[in-house]
Amino acid sequence: QVQLVESGGGLVQAGGSLRLSCTASGLTFSSYTMGWFRRALGKEREFVAAITGVGAVTFYADSVKGRFTISRDNAKNTVDLQMNSLKPEDTAVYYCAAEASGIRLFASLGSNYDYWGQGIQVTVSS
Numbered sequence: 001q002v003q004l005v006e007s008g009g010g011l012v013q014a015g016g017s018l019r020l021s022c023t024a025s026g027l028t029f030s031s032y033t034m035g036w037f038r039r040a041l042g043k044e045r046e047f048v049a050a051i052t053g054v055g056a057v058t059f060y061a062d063s064v065k066g067r068f069t070i071s072r073d074n075a076k077n078t079v080d081l082q083m084n085s086l087k088p089e090d091t092a093v094y095y096c097a098a099e100a101s102g103i104r105l106f107a108s109l110g111s112n113y114d115y116w117g118q119g120i121q122v123t124v125s126s
């Protein structure tokens with residue numbers, strides 16, 4: 001049974017930092033593209049960042065580029081999202097997800113992801 005468990009969320013002031021972590025089990029972690037998505041209240045889910053299994057190629061949404069960094073540790077089955085210079089508009093529930101195909105074109109497409117975590121709240125106060 002595949003499980004993705006997020007941790008590290010919380011409340012932070014604008015301009016601050018948070019580090020989200022996702023621990024995966026029940027899958028061959030190194031072969032999966034891992035992504036972070038978010039859903040703000042009343043809005044559609046949106047892509048945040050992804051990192052491929054092969055080559056650790058990274059992708060970012062324009063809204064977070066230069067502020068967020070995604071990384072993975074295949075030995076620990078973890079993927080992290082370092083979030084700096086946080087803004088109130090970053091407030092959302094953040095989800096970790098795993099995508100099996102490894103096709104780079106699919107990295108930002110939530111509909112192609114196979115497994116999802118339960119999500120974790122990030123709140124940025126102004």
